[in-house]
Amino acid sequence: MLKSGRTKRIAFGFVIIVVALVAFIGISTQRRCDAQGGKDYEYIGLFTDVMTIVKKSYVEEVDSKKLIYGAINGMLAALDPHSSFMSPDTFKEMKVETKGAFGGLGIEISMKEGILTVISPIEDTPAQRAGIKAGDQILRIDERFTKDLTITDSVKRMRGPKGSKVVLTIMRDGFERPKEFTLVRDIIQVKSVKSRMLDNGYGYIRVAQFQERSDEDVAKALKALVEENKGKQLLGLVLDLRNDPGGLLDQAVRISDHFIENGKLIVYTEGRDKESRMQFTASSRAKEPGYPIVVLINGGSASASEIVAGALQDHQRAIVMGTQSFGKGSVQTIIPLADESGLRLTTARYYTPKGRSIQAKGITPDIVVEQMEMPKETARRESLFIREKDLENHFENTDAEKKTDDKKEVTKETAKENADAKKAVDPLKVDYQLVRALDLLKSWEILKKMGPEKR
Structure with a gap:
């Protein structure tokens, strides 16, 4: 009996210790939660209160999914220009986009100082062909001002069926006032x-x-x-x-x-x-x-x-x-979510x-090296150079095989070749930065051949 009573006392004492320990851990945890995230619970409560009020009292019945998606969009928009929520359709489109094919205008955009700004138009797309440039500020998409739109909303408004039109109101350095650009949507096939x-x-x-x-x-x-x-x-x-x-x-x-x-x-x-x-x-x-x-x-x-x-x-x-x-x-x-939507989060x-x-x-x-317009070789510039034939009493060319004007018979094939040559613009004739890059590479090779003793 003595052994049994002693065991009960030990067990009872053990229970008291465990209860005290649990209470201590609970108090510590509560204090830690209050210190670290107590406000979070308060704000979540505020959110649920607002959602309940909207669901109950808004003039029209509101879809809960729409409210939640809107709240998430707003939450991420408050972080930085590159974090965003993607609905299932947008998330699916994003995955297609990284493979190199998507519908729209071909513009990469960002928020810069609160203004929707073009990072760059993608090569050989409606945006580039219409004259959209890096740094352009998009003030309106059709009739909707972009000031209150997220990047996700803006992208949605610029996407659409092939052949449909969208009007972008653009402000650019050098513009006295915003200008409208009409773009025709296309399937963007990006050859990277x-x-x-x-x-x-x-x-x-x-x-x-x-x-x-x-x-x-x-x-x-x-x-x-x-x-x-x-x-x-x-x-x-x-x-x-x-x-x-x-x-x-x-x-x-x-x-x-x-x-x-x-x-x-x-x-x-x-x-x-x-x-x-x-x-x-x-x-x-x-x-x-x-x-x-x-x-x-x-x-x-x-x-x-x-x-x-x-x-x-x-x-x-x-x-x-x-x-x-x-x-x-x-x-x-990119973080996939349960309903096939996705999160683009800056990490x-x-x-x-x-x-x-x-x-x-x-x-x-x-x-x-700033990009500059390449100088054009005009007839006027050519006329500045004096040649032998311009000198008084110059000797004529007496080569019997040469015709007066070295005329060639212009065949259909020759005419086609000339037309094709005009269409194919040599980038080295229009791209100043590329010309400078090639000049640098060539001078590099020349200096290497000279050797240190000749420099």
């Missing part, structure tokens, strides 16, 4: 990579947007340039990232990886949690030869474009030429290998 030879040995690659296959396309372009150069190594490369609004981070890393030595840092990200703190280094895959590279950027170069330009600049693998880039130095994580800032944050600053070119 284009390439060509500029001159003997000098290649050109243009990346319009960083999509799922951009790295593969760049690899194919590099190979094609060598083949076009009769199997010889390139003497230099222009990597054109102008008006490239960015895209997928992993594609920026992989494209940089073609040119940066194994193990070297390409970009790193910093955020609040462990998952957002990452480093991306060059892999051990085969690299491009060490030919000189000029990277072209401008105010429409953003995000992934700036990662590539910054990495090549920091490692002195390329000269960056052009004008200051856009300055989007944040990383957005980190990225930094170049030397630790530069380009957020709201951009990449500064090594050589600043």
